Amino acid sequence: MNEMNIGRLLRSATTGYVFGCSVPEPEVPHFGMFVKAPAQRGQSEVVGLIYNIAIEDDLFVRQMAATPNLSETYIQDQRANRQVPIEVSVLCVGYRNGGQYAHALPPQPPITLDWINTCADAEVRDFTQRHDYLQLILDAPDAPADELIVAALQRAVESRPPEDRERYRREAGRELAKLLSRDLPRLQRLLKRLAP
């Protein structure tokens, strides 16, 4: 996947941010996707994982949901003109300052209306060479940690050439075994999900 703009930042904190986008395309945004936002006036980039995509309702939409034979024009009006922005929540799992990635919370969050971009395959590969970010996912109070780990690791695997994927899976599995050594049932569930 190449880098692309997928929305603008609505609000942020050190641990995560929320960006808005219009009607989702089939491929973006999706759960577990690596995204990045500029911070510190462009000095750094905050890397995050999408963990929630929320489409809000309102009384108008509720009324329409109960209407039979709704034509496509009404639906398109609600989707394309009214239900924007769709709110996408991101968990911060690291940042890049200069050429180096750090698997830690960023020194400063991105600011309102900054562009949010998807991470290209090469960036995902670079960022996921180490596995320290997994601890940040496990510690996140609001994100569905296990589902997010599986989705993120699958994305990391897909970003690699086929001949390298099995090795990467084994390394990630070993890292998870270290992190979850005291919770074997949970570890077992995760490893099962990661199996090709």
Next chain:
Amino acid sequence: MGLELNKVTASVDALGASAARRITDLNQRLPAAKAMLSAIRVDDELMKKIAAARAHRWAGAIPSSENINAVFPLPPHPARLNVIAADGSQIYPDRHGIALYYLINIGSIVFRHGRDEAPATNSTPQVFFEGDESDYAEEAGPINSEMVNAMRDVRELGELASLAVIETETAPTVTLLDNGLLMYISLREHNRDFGEGIITDYLRHLDTLRTCGAIPVGIVDRPRAANVVRLLNLAKMELSEITSDSLQSTGPFAGITDAMLFAFLKPGERSAMFDNAAPDNDRYEKKKHRIFFFYLNAGRPGKDSILRVEVPEWIATDRARLDVAHAAIVEQCRVSDGFPYTLMRAHELAVVTAGERREFEQMVIGSLMRQGIAPSVSQKAQGKQWTGSGKRRYPR
């Protein structure tokens, strides 16, 4: 102290009881009015009474060629139809504010039935201020809220006209206004020229709508008009009894509205067409835009929604285009439970919220400061800000 709710409890109770008594009273008198609607005969005698009443500026309903108690079922909806709606919102001028200005925001939506695409939506704000050469209407003296309302109404119709010119090229096009089409302006003597200008512009937009082949419709939700009820009362009177004084009330039908009278309409049905005898309509007639009206139940079984629908004469007398308007309104209301969807959306696009109003004021403050002007509100407005931001109340 502000409003001490405990001191109005008795009045609120009395209000509720009064409303209940009024409903009981109206329900007792309504059958007689309905019977009159069925019994009334449109003959020379009635037309003489109407002519006599009009000499006294009577604002009743004049029967059209349709039987006055006729009911018209829902016609089929065209496969392809454009519906355009426009609505306006405003910030009124405030002489206690930081600067004298006002704002009009027009929201519009072009909804293309039969083309599965998102409607085109738009919102056009315009700011007017002292010294602005565009359209401040300074010559008319200090601008007031009624003048702003009139300017907003004209702009709503203007927006519909300019969009209709484009959309009528592709399909039959109904334009919806969230108001009656007959615009009432009651301005004082010194604003007469302003009022003339407004009506001239309004009629010019109706000209455009007629020329391009659009179907303009004004919709009044929960109408309180009693034009047809006035006709019923007039029919009961002797010709010799018709005077300015006797026409002031609706006699035995006092308090009854046309909407109550036509509550027998089933969902989808419309009433007969009537000509509005209001003297203001004469101005429209000169330009061949005399305004007619009918009532329509745009609700569903179990939830009626009686709307008053106003159309110009050139639609009222064109049954094919009238049917298109009828079908379009009912379809629009089906989705939004009794009021046209596109009008709801146009309102949503136009409305200036309290928050937006505050933000706009901040923009004005910034602009004044950049020009070296220290903006300030009047002391009266300042006092309101001090006392209205959050009342302190101590338990006693």
